[in-house]
Amino acid sequence: MTDTDLTLRRATDADWPAIIAADARAFAFIHPLDAEAEADIRSKLRDSDVVVVYDDSGPHGSVLAGVAMFYRMTLTLPGGTRADLPGLSWVSVAATHRRRGILRMMITELFDQWEREESVFSILTASEATIYERFGYGPACFEQSASIDLTKAELRDPPPSYSPVRFATDEQVRELVPDLHDRWASMNPGAIVRSRVWWNMIFADREMLRDGRSALHYLVHPDGYASYRINHVDGESRAEVSEFVAITDTAHTDLWRVLLGLDLTPTVTASIPVDDPLPMKLTNLRAPTVTAIKDSMWLRIIDIPAALEARTYSEDFDAVLEVTDTFRGNGGRFALSVRDGQATATPTEEPATVRMDVSVLGSIYLGGYRATEFAAADRLWAADHTTLCDLDQAFLTDRKPFSGTFF
Numbered sequence: 001m002t003d004t005d006l007t008l009r010r011a012t013d014a015d016w017p018a019i020i021a022a023d024a025r026a027f028a029f030i031h032p033l034d035a036e037a038e039a040d041i042r043s044k045l046r047d048s049d050v051v052v053v054y055d056d057s058g059p060h061g062s063v064l065a066g067v068a069m070f071y072r073m074t075l076t077l078p079g080g081t082r083a084d085l086p087g088l089s090w091v092s093v094a095a096t097h098r099r100r101g102i103l104r105m106m107i108t109e110l111f112d113q114w115e116r117e118e119s120v121f122s123i124l125t126a127s128e129a130t131i132y133e134r135f136g137y138g139p140a141c142f143e144q145s146a147s148i149d150l151t152k153a154e155l156r157d158p159p160p161s162y163s164p165v166r167f168a169t170d171e172q173v174r175e176l177v178p179d180l181h182d183r184w185a186s187m188n189p190g191a192i193v194r195s196r197v198w199w200n201m202i203f204a205d206r207e208m209l210r211d212g213r214s215a216l217h218y219l220v221h222p223d224g225y226a227s228y229r230i231n232h233v234d235g236e237s238r239a240e241v242s243e244f245v246a247i248t249d250t251a252h253t254d255l256w257r258v259l260l261g262l263d264l265t266p267t268v269t270a271s272i273p274v275d276d277p278l279p280m281k282l283t284n285l286r287a288p289t290v291t292a293i294k295d296s297m298w299l300r301i302i303d304i305p306a307a308l309e310a311r312t313y314s315e316d317f318d319a320v321l322e323v324t325d326t327f328r329g330n331g332g333r334f335a336l337s338v339r340d341g342q343a344t345a346t347p348t349e350e351p352a353t354v355r356m357d358v359s360v361l362g363s364i365y366l367g368g369y370r371a372t373e374f375a376a377a378d379r380l381w382a383a384d385h386t387t388l389c390d391l392d393q394a395f396l397t398d399r400k401p402f403s404g405t406f407f
């Protein structure tokens with residue numbers, strides 16, 4: 001196979017059976033996605049946002065060697081601005097064609113498009129942590145998997161005489177949950193805002209995606225909701241929280257009070273923000289065990305000055321940021337000046353006072369990592385300690401970013 005045997009183009013309707021079969025193999029599914037799951041994915045994107053690569057060199061005719069696609073998504077930035085951006089997804093290269101540059105070829109094609117469309121950012125959820133840094137993505141949002149032993153979990157606050165939490169009917173869920181999520185997404189950096197087509201897919205709660213577990217149960221509160229499934233593991237029932245969305249501290253406590261009271265399910269599992277206050281609300285901080293901390297979303301800054309100006313900051317700050325971008329050459333030196341939370345960023349020839357790779361900028365941008373952590377790892381340089389501390393303070397966010405949507 002040579003490069004000339006490879007044809008890269010946009011997908012058409014006729015490509016989808018091959019795409020579904022290829023992704024099932026690449027992502028090690030036992031069964032390929034069924035017709036409903038395929039329709040759900042296709043309802044969220046256009047075929048012109050799907051790249052396919054065919055190899056015409058083999059003895060059996062043209063075969064699909066690679067596929068990559070992106071959703072047009074919206075993300076909340078620190079300060080509340082919502083940014084429209086491409087979310088890269090369903091990337092796969094056939095096991096017969098790996099490590100020959102097909103992923104690089106597809107990503108280059110998509111970045112050409114995103115730059116033409118003046119995208120400032122791109123995001124993804126990564127199958128492996130070693131693939132995407134070379135393309136300028138940095139891990140930006142994290143979540144912790146918690147397993148809570150209900151025999152030990154007791155809230156410090158005594159039960160109130162009244163709680164507004166209720167199990168919701170399907171109709172109530174469709175009416176209430178999207179607005180609650182939208183209110184929550186406005187307040188949380190890193191939150192992915194959901195359009196109607198995403199909700200349609202979530203509410204469909206397809207049998208295939210349940211993986212042998214129950215349908216979703218929804219608890220609603222005027223300021224939040226939680227959804228969970230029941231699973232049977234080793235003869236024991238377990239409640240697996242699918243989503244937990246609380247707009248106020250009271251809603252957080254009220255919803256957890258119900259989940260912690262699911263008497264016949266001794267364990268509740270949930271993916272929660274790394275700074276979630278739940279352990280501090282319990283009498284026994286060992287009731288939740290953190291079983292994993294995972295990178296949940298990666299951020300790629302494509303247009304550095306536009307990105308720097310799009311978020312708000314915690315402190316006034318001046319620096320010359322030198323950012324390297326080996327994949328796209330969009331780096332350079334930028335005079336960053338922050339006053340009253342707002343930044344201006346302009347190209348400059350002045351000497352750098354801070355240097356980092358674009359992937360590191362992606363990691364500190366939403367507040368998921370601190371600048372001081374990358375400096376300690378020798379991956380961010382600052383001219384002196386004061387500059388580093390000022391940078392660190394300026395990029396701090398009130399809460400850790402949480403994306404809340406896997407794609």
Ligand SMILES: CC(=O)SCCNC(=O)CCNC(=O)[C@H](O)C(C)(C)COP(=O)(O)OP(=O)(O)OC[C@H]1O[C@@H](n2cnc3c(N)ncnc32)[C@H](O)[C@@H]1OP(=O)(O)O
Nearest residue numbers: 026089090091092093098099100101102103104124127130
């Ligand atoms: C956003 C998402 O969709 S995440 C899902 C990604 N897909 C999967 O994990 C499915 C299974 N895996 C695959 O399909 C393939 O192995 C892919 C897509 C990860 C890689 O495709 P390939 O065509 O083999 O990658 P390609 O040859 O273009 O490699 C590009 C670079 O990435 C590196 N790379 C590729 N795969 C990996 C990996 N799994 N781990 C570390 N580095 C990798 C290559 O070494 C190469 O590095 P270089 O250009 O800096 O020298």
